[in-house]
Amino acid sequence: MAKKTVAKKKNTNKETSDFAKYIRSFWLLFAGAILAFFSMFLLASWGLLGEMPDYTILENPKTFLATEIISSDNKTLGKFYLDDNRTPVDYNELPKNLVEALVATEDIRYYEHSGIDFRGTLRAVVKLGAGGGASTISQQLAKQLFTKQVSSNKFQRLFQKVREWVIAIRLERQYTKEEIIAMYFNIYDFGNNADGIRSASRIYFGKEPIELDLKEAAMLVGMFKNSSLYNPIPSRNPEGTKNRRNVVLNQMEKYEYINQKTEDSLRSTGLDLQFSPESHREGSATYFRAFLDKFMKDWIRENPKPNGEKYNLYNDGLKIYTTIDSRMQMHAEDAVTRHMPRLQAEFFKQNTPDRNKTAPFLELNASEIEDLMNRSMQRSERWRIMKVQGKTNEEIRESFEVPTQMSVFAWVDGKASEIDTIMKPIDSMRYYKSFLQPGMMSMDPLTGHVKAWVGGMNYRHFQYDHVNQGKRQVGSTFKPFVYATAIDQLHLSPCDTIPRQQITIEADKFGNPLPWTAKNSDGKYGGFVTLKYALAHSINTVTARLMDKVGPQPVADMARNLGVESNIPAVPAIALGTPDISVYEMVAAYSTFANKGVYNKPVMVTRIEDKNGTVLYQFVPETRDVLSDEVAYTTVKLMEGVVESGSGARLQRSWDPDSGIYKEIMTGYPYELKNPIAGKTGTTQNQSDGWFMGMVPNLVTGVWVGAEDRAAHFKSITYGQGASMALPIWGLYMKACYADEELNISQEPFERPENLSIEVDCSKVPTGTEEVVDPSDELEGVLDF
Known part of the structure; x- marks a missing residue:
């Protein structure tokens, strides 16, 4: 018995010892x-x-910030970026429902932990991740900022996870909860160049983040799971994105951010995208942004940082405040897209191979067309790239004859579109030479601020800027410079009469080797007309007589003083607009007339700031006195005659063929402008360039329309005149601007100088014989709107 007791005690002691070892x-x-x-x-x-x-990097995490282009009405026109189209926003710029959607979906205990959610981590370990991940918002931010590349090796991933925990805790110490949320929204890549919440809001819904509604916020938060997989654009995964959005709504209902009724009402709704891709070749003011790109690179080259480094246009998050008004820019682009398809359709109709065997060219023979195409090939991007690759000229020429799959520009149902096709590059070049191009700029003459800039039809396919780069013959829009010189030198009045008969300016009179004779386009001569009538109806012989009186050098000097920088030879023929001048220069020059004779250099950028709001550049106005206010006002009154009864009359009136009179109530055109307007049409000799320059007291706008090559043009003046090619764009634009009352575009008369000594009211002055123009001539080439 004693032995059993001893054995039992030994077993108990052994068990106790083993248990203690286990413990x-x-x-x-x-x-x-x-x-x-x-x-x-x-x-x-x-x-x-x-x-x-280290802590310095934590205080200022390195992220690439796009440079933002901001309009005068504080809208984003576009951005400059290479990889990251990111513009950060503050927490107070995020709507409440967006933040709640994030917390409910990604980290419900966000406001309770200090970077690591231990409950969530333990749950993930126990369930081996089946119950969802355990990464907090802070950890996800750490991953986005510092450990983006996920390793496939389990041990390396474990070490990476620990690093994220450490960084998350440091971030929580360094920043407030609100700042971390804002950083997370700003850093995430939502796809389609939508880097950060601001770009995502604009690209997917066309609005600022603060304007996002509940279901939009839920969709964007849903994309945090995988923006490549849950991508809403039709070619990717809209249905999956919708389902993921509904998961976010369910989470918000689960945690009582929204009620069941709200969730149910939104689950079946569509995504309702307003997809507006942001790229350098798409969006608003593309041609202006291309000009601004060069402006900024020049500025960066001349203005280094305080430490001597250069600013990076694409990564430093600069803010460029421009003079462009987003609303006026929209009206300008809309006017172009309303008019150009109709004009182009007529051009195509007149230039079919049956009607014109050398289409789209006129007045060229086969060898001349071949030379033109050869020159165009050698200026092309294809030629440049293949030349860099070491190809011979013959090899490059042969490549232009090989059919290639491509997307070409086309107007489809009045809208700019792309057509996928197979075409020889040489045929695509000829095809593009058939297209008419616009150039348009609008400027406040009182400040020099450029308000709208349209350099062409479609920047993606036509990257040549017809506002600043392009220079074309200006035709009769040059005549006001001649009239202004004559008024300045001779104190002429719009009511003074002058012979309309033909005139020849003799050789050597102004240092010219040959005599020059001006001819009127209508072939009519004889009698006397007032200066106002002569300018309104572009009578060439009257302009030539004024040139004969003042000489070409003073006229050329006048144009230069008004702001024309292009070469203007001092010869009599400039009276009829032979110089090549840009739209940019012409608008600046005409603005001097509207600004009482004071020239303002056009301004596009008012200031530049760094990402912290420090002002780096502030523009300084450049002005000069060119004319007296009396001469400027008199010239303006002359140009009012163009719109009152000349080639611009369609802006205010229409011809009623039944009654044979002008009707004040507009019936033939869509403009219905009743306020005083000064302007001038311009048409070059073979109808290759159409111009209209129009002014009201606080806005001057110039429009040019023509083809890339002067040999492509309308055969007759019916459609090939400035009143048919360019004026409609001006009229549509101004009508839209007047309808937008917030713009405050003037409808008042031009201000009359107090001590005006020149008579400008011709109704009070007896005049010589004047023919009344046949209004039906002015209505030729009308395009239905």
């Missing part, structure tokens, strides 16, 4: 795990598990 082992393992856990934290914080950001 000790457990606690040793537990302590070891804790030690290993904290050791990994310590090692990670020392950077032994991989490079760690």
Whole structure:
């Protein structure tokens, strides 16, 4: 019995000893795990598990910020960026429902932890991730900022996870909860160049983040799971994106951010995208942005940072405040897209191979067309690239004859479109030479601020800017410079009469080797007309007589003083607009007349700021006195006659063929402008260039329309005149601007100088014989709107 008792005690002691060993082992393992856990934290914080950001980097995380182009009405026109189209926003610019959607979906205990959600981590470990991940918003931000590349190796991924934990804790110490949320929204890539919440809001919904409604916010938060997979554009995964959005709504209902009724009402709704891709070749003011790109690169070259480094246009987050008004820019682009398809359709109709065997060219023979196409080939991007690749000229020419798959520009149902086709590059070049191009600029003459800039039809396919780069013959729009010189020198009145008969300016009179004779386009001569009538109806012989009186050099000097920088030879023929001048220069020059004779250099950029709001550049106005206010006003009154009864009359009136009179109530055109307007049409000799320059007291706008090559043009003046090619764009634009009352475009008369000594009211002055123009001539070439 005693032996059994002793044996039993030994067994009990052994069991107790074994259990104690297990307990000790457990606690040793537990302590070891804790030690290993904290050791990994310590090692990670020392950077032994991989490079760690120091506190200076944590204070200023390195992110690439796009340069933002801001309009005068504080709208984003576009951005300059290479890889990251990112413009950060503050927390107070995020709507409440967006933040709640994020917290409900990604980190419901966000406001309770300090970077690591231990409950969520334990759940993930126990369930092996089946219950969802455990990354907090802070950890996800750490990953986005500092550990983007996820390793496929489990141990490396574990070390990477520990680094994210350490960085998340540091971020929580460095920033407030609100700042971390804002940083997370700003750093995320939502796809389709939508880097950050601001770009995503604009690209997917066409609005600022603060304007997002509940279902829009839920969709964007849903994309945090995988923006490549849950991408809403039709070619990707709209249905999956919708389902993911509904998961976010369910989470918001689960955590009582919204009620069941709200969730149910939104689940079945569509995504309702307003997809507006942002790229350098798309969006608003593309030609202006291309001009601005060069402006900024020149400025950056001449203005280094305080430390001597150069600013980076694409990464430094600069803000460029421009004079462009987004509303006026929209009206200008809309006017172009309303008029150009109709004009182009007529051009195509007149230039079919059956009607014109050399279409789209006129007055060229086969060898001349071949030379033209050869020159165009050698100026092309294809030629440049293949030349860099070492190809011979013959090899390059042969490549233009090989059919290639391409997308070409076309007007389809009045809208700019692309057509996929197979075409020889040489045929695509000829095809594009058939297209008429516009150039348009609008400017406030009182300040010099450029308000709208349309350099062509479609920047994606036609990147040549017809506002600043392009220079074409200006035709009769040059005549006001001649009249202004005559008024300045001779103190002439619009009511003074002058012979309309033909005139020849003799050789050598102004240093010219040959005599020059001006002819009227209508072939009519004889009698006397007032200066106002002569300018209104572009009578060439009257302009030539004024040139004969003042001489070409003073006229050329006048144009230069008004702001024309292009070469103007001092010869009599400039009276009829032979010089090549840009739309940019012409608008600046005409603005001097509207601004009482004071020239303002056009302004496009008012200031530049760095990402912190420090002003780096502030524009300084450049002005000069060119004319007296009396001469400027008199010239303006002359140009009012163009719209009152001349080639611009269709802006205010229409011809009623039944009654044979002008009707004040507009019936033939869509403009219905009743306010005083000064302007001038211009048409070159073979109808290759159509111009209209129009002014009201606080806005001057110039429009040019023509083809790339002067040999492509309308055969007759019916459609090939400035009143048919360019004026409609001006009229549509101004009508839209007047309908937008917030723009405050003047409808008042031009201000009359107090001490005006020149008579401008011709109704009070007896005049010589004047023919009344046949209004039906002015209505030729009308395009239905």
